[in-house]
Amino acid sequence: MRIDDVPVLVVGGGPVGLSTGLFLAHWGIRPLVIEKRDGISTVPRASTSLRTLEVFRSIGLGPALDELGFEGGPPMRTVFKTSGLGATLQRSGPPARYAAMLESCSPVNSRLILTHDQIQGLALRELRRRDVRFGVRLTGLVPDTDHVRAQVVDVATGEEWQIRAEYVVGADGASSDVREYLGITVPDREVIARLDTAFFRADLGPVLTEWGTHMCFVRNDAVYATLMSKNGRDQWSSHIMDHPGKDRASRLSEPETLALLRAAIGDDTVPIELHTVNAWEAAIGTASSFRNGRVFLAGDAAHVQSSAGGLGMNTGIQDGHNLAWKIAAVLNGQAAPGLLDGYEPERRAAAKASLALSRTLHQGYQSLEGDPDVLYEKIAIAYLRGMMCYAYPPHDTESDVLDDAIRPGRRFPHRWVGSDSTLDLIGSRWTLFAARDLDRWRTAAARLDPQVHALDIDGAVLVRPDGFVAWQGTTEDSLRAHWG
Known part of the structure; x- marks a missing residue:
């Protein structure tokens, strides 16, 4: 049987896996990324966080980000309406001191937004084509003392072979094959919401100018949903959170989805090109371990998160960034293997903060009860703590997120x-x-x-x-x- 030798095998060709491969390549380690699907996603799912944009900027991709992305509104600014084209109920956002922090804490344009598919495309473009293999599925994994043997199969032809790697990164999602082969579980997995998410194309005119942001919450007799711009023009997503008949077991049909989207938009005749609608559970949980010897878990394979705010993708990309420089330092002879021992405690602390943000977002947005300003202050604090100001052990005690001082274990502040x-x-x-x-x-x-x-x-x-x-x-x- 054929055996291919590589320094690092990355299992999973989503935004986390491709980004991890890109970071490894940047630090001088040629990866092999395998993905069982036949290509990257074309659906604009999760959106980037400010810290994720910083990470890509740090490896020289700032101009590419500016070229690909679009400017949404001020960070975390939201409008609440009877429908996308209807009456405005209120406008909300973080209190002024938190808004100022979000606008000034980074050299990156805080209003810049890129989506899941754009990040995949950017990483794939920067990696060499021979370093990414689509249509290849992992069928077995055997860690050893000085290498890891992975059994793989070409999905189209059925050809089987082995890949021998010094390290393996499992970035293959919430139903991770890597995690399963290692016998690692997610014992605290908890479902915090059930909803339908639609991705569609529609021309709503200059609605973003009227909103003053790219994010709208709609509540009327027919639907409670979000409308979120994905490109500043005609691509949209909608989390359909409530509607008459939601408790029934069946999934939304295409006609039902289109009717709910038109109710959310506020125009029964607007043409809609529906890409997909997914019924899903928003779950949170953390794997019992992020590592087994030379095999590491990253992204949803390590910590299951809600897609609200793109937290799973963003936390996962930052996992890969943390791990890649450590693996590169070890393989390049710049550090002892003990450096890798820091990966799990550091990223577990970051995941804990990000999971807390997931819970805060869903608890707030599911009900929208109480004072919106109080809700948005809670969300702003949780966002800064979970996405920008988290700290690594032993310095991971909670602190004022507005304190942007230089501290060990924290991201060096922008000055x-x-x-x-x-x-x-x-x-x-x-x-x-x-x-x-x-x-x-x-x-x-x-x-x-x-x-x-x-x-x-x-x-x-x-x-x-x-x-x-x-x-x-x-x-x-x-x-x-x-x-x-």
């Missing part, structure tokens, strides 16, 4: 240094910031070969390739003891 952002200065390399004596600080961390930049701070700060603060202190001996 303008002339015309450059500190995040752009970091890029994707080990980086030292210090106010003075730059050469002495560089010598203290010589093993890491960091780039060094002047910044008006006390002492020095060492930042990891993924943009998180690894060390902060005032003496070279302390830096040398930890990282020299």
Whole structure:
């Protein structure tokens, strides 16, 4: 039987798997990504978060993001209406201090939006075609001490062969085959909502200008649903959360879906091209382990999340970013394998914060009861804590999300240094910031070969390739003891 040898096998060709492959390639490791489906999705499902855009910008894809995306409204701004074209009931968004934080905490345009399919397409375009194999399904997985053997099959031809990899990343979704082969479970899986989501094309005219945002909640006698623009023009999604007869067991038919969408839009005659409608359970839960030896889980394979806010995709992409630089450092001889031990505790802490945001979103949006301003403050805090300001152990205690100070275990904050952002200065390399004596600080961390930049701070700060603060202190001996 044929055996292919690769440094890293990534199972799953969705946005998480393809992004993980892209990050590995950026740090000098050629991956092989396999996907059992025959291509990438063409449906604009989840949308990107600010931190996810930062991650892609850090590997040089900022211009591509600007070219692909569109500008929605101010972050988390929402309009509530009797229908998309009907009367406005109210406009809501985060309190001013949180809105200001969302607008200013990153060099990335906080209104920029890209969708699931665009992220897949971008990652696929940047990866070499021979590094991605569609129509290949995993049929077995055997971890060993110095490698992992994966049994695979070509879905179209039935040809079987083995792939021998030094590491495997399971990014194959909530029903992960990798997780199943490892015997890892999701013991705390909990369904928090049941709803139907439709993706469609319709020309609603200049409705986004009137809304002042890309997100609308509709409540009337026929339907309670969202309308969300996916490209700023004619592509839309709608979470259909309630309607007469919702409790019945059968799925929505196409005529029923179209009728509900027209009720949400407020025009019984508007032409709609329905792409798909999915009945699904919004569930949350965390895998009992994110790792078995040389095999790691990422994305929904590691933590099941609601699609609200694109949390599953965004948290998963950030999993891949965290893991890729660590694997690359080990395979490139820059770090001992023990570096990989940090992946699970770090990403488990991030997933915990993201899952809390999932719950807050669904609890708020399912009922919309109480003061909307109170609800949006809760959502703003949960969003910043779950998507931007989360911290890695042992520094993962809750703190004020508006406190954008430099702290170990947290993302290094954005500051303008002339015309450059500190995040752009970091890029994707080990980086030292210090106010003075730059050469002495560089010598203290010589093993890491960091780039060094002047910044008006006390002492020095060492930042990891993924943009998180690894060390902060005032003496070279302390830096040398930890990282020299």
